[in-house]
Amino acid sequence: MPDRGLRFLCPNGHLGFAPLHTDSFRRGLASGVDFIVADSGSDDIGPGPLGSDTSVSPLTWQTHDLEQMLLASRRLGIPMIVGSAGDTGTNSRVDLYVQIIRELAAKHSLPPFRLGYFYSEVTHGRLFEELAAGRRIEGLDGRPHLDADTIRRTDRIVAMAGVHPYIRLLDAGADVIIGGRSSDSVLFAAPAIRSGYPEGLAYYLGKVLECASFNAEPYGGKESVVGEITGDSVYVTAMHPDQRCTVASVSAHAMYERANPFYEYVAGGLLDMTKCRYEQVDERTTRVTGPTFHPASPVRVKLEGAGKVGERFIGMAAIRDPYVISRLDDVIGWAQERVRSAVSAKDYQLYYHVYGRNGVMSDMEPVRNPKPHEVLIVVEAVAGDPNVAHEVCLMGTRQLFYARLGQSTGTAGGVAFLLDEVLRASPAYEWTMNHTMAVDDPLELFPTQVITVAS
Numbered sequence: 181m182p183d184r185g186l187r188f189l190c191p192n193g194h195l196g197f198a199p200l201h202t203d204s205f206r207r208g209l210a211s212g213v214d215f216i217v218a219d220s221g222s223d224d225i226g227p228g229p230l231g232s233d234t235s236v237s238p239l240t241w242q243t244h245d246l247e248q249m250l251l252a253s254r255r256l257g258i259p260m261i262v263g264s265a266g267d268t269g270t271n272s273r274v275d276l277y278v279q280i281i282r283e284l285a286a287k288h289s290l291p292p293f294r295l296g297y298f299y300s301e302v303t304h305g306r307l308f309e310e311l312a313a314g315r316r317i318e319g320l321d322g323r324p325h326l327d328a329d330t331i332r333r334t335d336r337i338v339a340m341a342g343v344h345p346y347i348r349l350l351d352a353g354a355d356v357i358i359g360g361r362s363s364d365s366v367l368f369a370a371p372a373i374r375s376g377y378p379e380g381l382a383y384y385l386g387k388v389l390e391c392a393s394f395n396a397e398p399y400g401g402k403e404s405v406v407g408e409i410t411g412d413s414v415y416v417t418a419m420h421p422d423q424r425c426t427v428a429s430v431s432a433h434a435m436y437e438r439a440n441p442f443y444e445y446v447a448g449g450l451l452d453m454t455k456c457r458y459e460q461v462d463e464r465t466t467r468v469t470g471p472t473f474h475p476a477s478p479v480r481v482k483l484e485g486a487g488k489v490g491e492r493f494i495g496m497a498a499i500r501d502p503y504v505i506s507r508l509d510d511v512i513g514w515a516q517e518r519v520r521s522a523v524s525a526k527d528y529q530l531y532y533h534v535y536g537r538n539g540v541m542s543d544m545e546p547v548r549n550p551k552p553h554e555v556l557i558v559v560e561a562v563a564g565d566p567n568v569a570h571e572v573c574l575m576g577t578r579q580l581f582y583a584r585l586g587q588s589t590g591t592a593g594g595v596a597f598l599l600d601e602v603l604r605a606s607p608a609y610e611w612t613m614n615h616t617m618a619v620d621d622p623l624e625l626f627p628t629q630v631i632t633v634a635s
Contacts, residue, residue, distance in 0.1 A: 184410075185410040186409050187211075187213045187214050188216075188217055188368050188371075188385065188389060188408070188409075189205075189208040189209065189211075189215070189406050190389045190390070190404065190407070191205045191216070191218055191245070191249065191392060191404040192218045192402055192404075193392040193393070194220065194222050194237075195219065195237075195242065195245045196235070196241045196246075196266075197222075197236075198241065198401065199402065200218075200245050200402050201403050201404070203420075204393075204403040204404040204419040204420040205248060205404045207419045207420075208405070208406050208419040209252050209256065211406055213256075214371075215258060215261060215371055216252060216253050216260045217260075217261045217262075217367050218261075218263075218367075219262075219263050219367060219390050220267065221267055221269050222264075225267055227610055228608075228609045230268045230270065230485075231336055231486035231487060231609035232607065233268075235273065236267055237266070242266065242280070246280050247284050249262070250281060250285070250290075251284075251288060254290050254293060254355075259350065259356070260355070260357070261356075261359070261367050261370075261371070262277065262357065262359065263361075263362040264359065264361050264364075265358050268338065268361065269300050269360040269362065270301055270336060270338060271301045274297055274298070274300075277358045278297050278358055282633055285633045285635045290633075291635075292632055292635075293356060293633055294352075294354050294630055294633075295355070295357075295358070295630065295631050296349030296350075296356070296358075297359070297360075297628070297629055298341070298345040298360055298626045299360045300338045300341055300362070300626060301336070301339075301360070302338065302339050302625060304331050304334070307331050307483075307617075315617075315618065317483070317616070318616050319614065319615050320615060320616060321614060323614055323615065325615070326613065330612055331485075333487045334485040334486065334613060335485075335486060335488055336485065336486060337483055337485040338360065338485075339482065339483055339617075339625040339626070340481060340482040341360060341362040341363070341366065341625075342446050342447030342479070342481075342622055343366045343369050343446075343448070344622040345628050346359065346362075347373065348628050349630060350371060352628070352630045356633075363447065364386065365383050365385075365386025365387045365390055365444060365451070366446055366447075367390070368385050368407070369382040369385065372409050377410075378412075378473075379475075380451065380471040380472040381409055381412075381414055381471060382409060383446065383471070384453065387434060387444050387453075388430060389405060389416070391433065392405050393405050393423060394436070395416060395425055395433035396423040396429050397424055397428070397429040400423055403419060403420040403423060404419040405418055412469060413467050414469075415466070415467050416430050416465065416466050416468070417464050418464045423464070424463055425464060425466045426466060427459070427460050429466075430458060430466040430468065431456070434456065434468075435453075441453075447479055447480065447622055449473055449475040450473070450476065451472075451473055452471065452472045453470075453471050455471070456468055456470045456471050478618040479618070479619055479622045480616040480617065480618050480619075484614065485612040485613025486609045486613075487609060487612040489529070489562055489607075490569060490608055491563060491569045491604075491607055491608070492561065492605045492607055493561050493569045493570050493602045493604055493605060494560055494602060495559035495561075495573050496557070496558055496559070496597065496598045497557045497577055497580045497581070497595045497596070497597055497598075498554065498555070498556050498557075498596045498597075498598065499556075499557065499580075499594055500594075501594035502553070503594070504583075504594035505552060505555060507585050508537070508555065510585060511583040512534075512557070514579060515576050515577075515579035518579040518582075519572055519575050519579065523568070523572055523575065525563065525568045525571075525572075527565075527568070528561060528568055529560075529608075530559070530561050530562075530572055530573075531559070531560040531561075532557055532558075533558040534555050534557055536552045536554060537549065539558070557580060559576050559580075561573035561602075570604070573602040574601075577602055
């Protein structure tokens with residue numbers, strides 16, 4: 181462990197999802213840091229990008245952030261680490277980022293440096309072998325254990341790496357690391373653990389930094405934050421002059437995105453935050469002590485899988501007629517019945533999302549307003565055959581206009597259409613895997629490679 185703390189700059193909580201803000205990034209660099217680290221992946225974008233092996237972030241935005249980080253890393257001579265490349269961390273996204281780094285090095289005539297990367301995809305065959313050997317792949321959050329049928333309906337699978345491939349690549353002398361799918365916190369924890377810092381503090385450092393300025397107030401996304409780890413503490417400082425990392429904002433972020441606000445699971449163990457203590461040390465900095473880490477054996481690696489459900493179309497219908505709104509369930513029921521009776525194909529799914537009533541939370545919505553003054557119904561139809569999906573969506577949307585209600589006297593209908601047609605959307609995918617698999621070697625699913633990049 182160094183005599184002084186180890187300092188990490190995180191410029192973006194989801195690299196490429198929106199461009200990082202360069203002013204606070206430069207302030208962070210000027211403060212003196214040892215690593216520049218950013219996560220690039222998220223489940224928040226849904227299963228579609230993983231299943232289709234695409235990115236939701238525009239290439240120009242991803243390139244912008246990689247360029248800012250790479251130039252700073254090479255100018256200062258400090259490592260740069262990016263995990264879950266290209267939103268999903270699939271092999272093609274890792275290859276994309278490796279190619280971008282090569283092109284940026286040539287564009288700026290950078291001196292030679294070592295680029296390390298690793299893959300995270302898992303083949304269907306590997307999982308079939310696990311099942312054939314009688315090894316259980318355990319489901320999370322109430323899912324049943326993995327079976328062969330689920331593997332077959334999955335298009336693409338990634339494993340979530342722990343600190344292990346990052347430490348291996350740092351040991352191999354990598355100046356820049358592009359990682360496949362990874363737990364967010366491990367990108368920061370790996371260098372700290374490698375340098376001898378306590379695991380509990382190292383994983384906490386990663387947990388609190390992975391979304392960058394989301395741990396600060398007032399809210400402002402895509403601003404840089406600096407975290408420092410010492411032998412007994414983690415310090416978190418906002419780089420934007422109008423933001424502060426406070427006891428409230430930092431502790432709230434530590435509880436962010438989890439069923440249990442005090443636990444964070446990674447490949448190899450559990451970060452326990454039940455004994456964390458928070459202290460405001462200056463206007464923009466909070467000190468944290470007390471997190472612990474409980475190693476697990478065997479190491480269990482989380483698997484994420486996505487499979488295509490079908491083609492998808494979207495229709496939109498707005499309603500302001502108070503009588504129609506009061507009979508909304510009858511209107512939707514009428515439209516559903518007309519689709520059932522008119523569409524010969526039966527292999528389809530039809531959904532009505534009612535914005536203004538419960539469009540965001542559906543049946544979980546606790547606020548029941550029986551008389552909204554207007555609503556927007558988004559009609560979603562999914563089927564394997566795009567022609568069927570189009571027909572179902574078109575009929576399911578237009579029949580809202582024709583619904584017969586007992587006391588309605590108007591002949592013009594109570595529905596307004598933003599567009600007369602329905603729109604083809606991206607294909608529909610579903611999460612098929614949220615499971616963990618035991619491994620003998622925490623590196624076995626994550627092959628690493630180091631190359632020299634010369635302009």
